[in-house]
Amino acid sequence: MEKIQHDVAIIGTGIAGMRAAIAAAEKSDKISIALISKTYPIRCHSVCAEGGINVALREEDSFESHAWDTVKGSDFLADQDAVEFFVKEIPKEILRLDNWGCPWSRTEDGKIAQRILGGHAVNRTVFAADRTGFHIVHTLYERSLRYPSIQKYNEFFVTSLIVEDKEIRGLTAIDLKNGELVVFETKAIILATGGAGRLYGFTSCSHIVTGDGMALAYTAGAPLKDMEFIQFHPTGLVPAGGILISEACRGEGGYLKNKFGERFMSRYAPDRMELAPRDIVSRAIVREILEGRSFEGEHGPYVLLDLTHLGEEKINERLPLIREASIKFAGIDPVNEPIPVRPTVHYTMGGVHASFTETPIKGLFVAGEVACLSIHGANRLGGNALAECLVFGKVSGEKAAEYVLGKMRKEWHVNRETYEKEEKSLSDLLGKEGDESPYEIKKELNAAMERYFGVFRNEDDMKEGVRRIRRLKERYQNISIDDKSNAFNTDLIFTIEVGYMLDLAEIVAIGALNRKESRGAHYRLDYPKRDDVNWLKHTLAYYTKEGPRFDHTPITITKWKPVERKY
Ligand SMILES: Cc1cc2nc3c(=O)[nH]c(=O)nc-3n(C[C@H](O)[C@H](O)[C@H](O)COP(=O)(O)OP(=O)(O)OC[C@H]3O[C@@H](n4cnc5c(N)ncnc54)[C@H](O)[C@@H]3O)c2cc1C
Structure with missing residues (x-):
């Protein structure tokens, strides 16, 4: 070793x-x-x-x-x-x-x-x-x-x-x-x-x-x-989603508009408008979509982020990457046309x-x-x-x-058994010849997370989501890795990453199901209010072989007592 x-x-x-x-x-x-x-x-x-x-x-x-x-x-x-x-x-x-x-x-x-x-x-x-x-x-x-x-x-x-x-x-x-x-x-x-x-x-x-x-x-x-x-950023570029249309666009004065040309944020955050926090703007966009005020395209619904009034000089100086990415990935030059956007997962x-x-x-x-x-x-x-x-x-x-x-102990050694155990588990994984593809499992995991743990959540959907994630975890035991080679084996690395994500998905899902309130990015249609009496606390998830064990720990308040959150 x-x-x-x-x-x-x-x-x-x-x-x-x-x-x-x-x-x-x-x-x-x-x-x-x-x-x-x-x-x-x-x-x-x-x-x-x-x-x-x-x-x-x-x-x-x-x-x-x-x-x-x-x-x-x-x-x-x-x-x-x-x-x-x-x-x-x-x-x-x-x-x-x-x-x-x-x-x-x-x-x-x-x-x-x-x-x-x-x-x-x-x-x-x-x-x-x-x-x-x-x-x-x-x-x-x-x-x-x-x-x-x-x-x-x-x-x-x-x-x-x-x-x-x-x-x-x-x-x-x-x-x-x-x-x-x-x-x-x-x-x-x-x-x-x-x-x-x-x-x-x-x-x-x-x-x-x-x-x-x-x-x-x-x-x-x-x-x-x-x-x-999980944070949804309000403005992912449609079609790709992977391209972020930075909040800097709204910071520099960009407007969000629905299909009637309305700056719809006036309905949701009349003081801050487009510069409300991300959870609020993301929910506003999804509401516009659900209530039929968005555009429909071949890559799904979207609203518009309009920068045209900022002018070419400002866009070139402050937002050059946004201009380049919009042209390259959506064929739209924001100097002349608004950018199609919808919320995209952004931050943990x-x-x-x-x-x-x-x-x-x-x-x-x-x-x-x-x-x-x-x-x-x-x-x-x-x-x-x-x-x-x-x-x-x-x-x-x-x-x-x-x-x-500060450590007194000078000697520290990892024993051979620890190494051999890890080596065996990796070679077992590489040797797997089951019926399931890690790529298909990842695709289904992504679909389940989007469908059941999105901007708006509810009990029945989340229960179904948990069930699907657990089923994917079982199927993961029966995967096959096609590439058996050693150098830059991206199949193997991808498969390990999928295993990590399945563990995490289960924690996100059960944590969301357990938290019976709406707070920040976690919005439940069945519990639409924040509940400080029961839920002003952190969730903790501990590993056990049977699945995550949940507990809670208090938050630290120094100065600011919770008040109603308005923008
Ligand atoms: C498009 C986009 C724009 C953003 N813009 C802003 C912004 O303007 N302002 C802001 O405050 N935040 C922004 N964020 C968020 C911010 O960029 C990230 O939260 C931050 O960069 C994370 O940095 P990090 O150092 O924690 O990890 P990362 O930059 O994600 O680095 C992780 C490192 O860990 C390594 N690694 C991971 N797993 C393994 C492994 N198994 N073995 C070995 N190495 C491993 C990776 O190779 C990488 O080097 C943005 C996020 C996105 C998606």
Whole structure:
């Protein structure tokens, strides 16, 4: 067995993972760091981020206002101590990235420009045109090259976390270029593996966003929190859905219109209109569709996002990617014509349960979309995800470094049995010759999630959805993997990812069925009101061989008592 030793392993080279690596390396050059990723680092999903990143920088803004908007946006499910810390830390990160060379868009007088996104009271979103994620990722990648203690393992697919006595010992990963299973012996692990948007088919998330880290942590014994809260972004490009038409379009002044030419948001959020939070705008669009006020096309229903009044110059300067993507993928130039859109799955509010990045497993830290810390509660505000990746990426890197430096035990070894068990389970999987195709199972999983766990949910549908997911889990036992080769076996990796997603889907589904109220992105037609008496609490899901076991934990309120959420 091939063994690699490092003090800390960071899984994921998105914004959270790379920020964590830099923070750990800056803490001490005595720590050796493995930065592991199933893709090449700059092909992480974070490069897709468009609209920007929130920070209270302006005179008319304040930490208090950013925190309040975040807590209200979360429908009061956020942990307020984490939110208060978060809003205070993010300005330092924005300026640090400015120093490291991130090309933030500027105002005429050279200041960092800020736009407004949904649910925010003021212009608070820093951006680099509509390629914000791309520029942050490249800035961090370049910076990470300065630290010899960071060793990159690109195209290594992690298959398990090794935990003994509730403490991290290491991980196993497939080296994709030759199919070898490798053991990493580590004292600490930071999971920064991103979200699980690919549980759904119509999603703006990249194909790699399959929830691996959540599933790995869950089976290793860490609970998942608030998984029933899946964010639908209001404006996915029709037909593809995979192309996001950024909220920046509405931030720059775009209008949403139905087939009668009405700016229908006046019915749902008369004050904020198109700049209401995402859960509210997504529900509004689906209502327009259900009540017959949308357009019907060969790729399903849609409403229009109209940017024509912004003018070519502004679109080219602020939204160049949106223009390019609309022309390429829908044959529509937004300078002249409105863009067809409908809600698309976008973000996983839930994730690995952690407090300030520390999980219940000693030595296991989490940051970024894989984590539930919980800043976003039941509904994330646009621009807060990248901010979370930077702030808590740094925190996780520092905490992992401190943990490793403080550790007395010098020797740590993964035993051969652990390795052999994992090797056998992978070779059993590869050898499978059943009747079921993992691709078909994935397709049916996506269809079930969309049909039964969409923007609007109800008891009967969700019960049927749970039944279907469980049936898919059974069928998964009988799959076949066509490609038996070693090098870059994408069939095998896809199949493992489908297995992860089936576990997660069951948790989302049962969590949603259990939560008998409507809050943020979880809207039940049979329980249309928020119920603070019974449900102002987090959901926790624990792994058992028979399926998830559910429990709850209280939310942290520091200042803001829940009130009616109006926009
Ligand atoms: C289209 C789009 C636009 C967005 N725009 C914005 C925006 O403007 N502002 C904002 O705040 N948020 C935005 N978001 C959300 C934000 O981009 C993400 O939440 C954030 O980038 C997630 O970063 P991350 O570092 O947690 O993970 P990711 O960037 O998803 O990186 C995950 C990493 O983990 C690795 N990995 C995963 N599984 C494994 C495994 N098994 N083995 C090894 N490696 C693994 C991957 O290779 C990758 O390197 C947007 C999201 C989408 C979909």
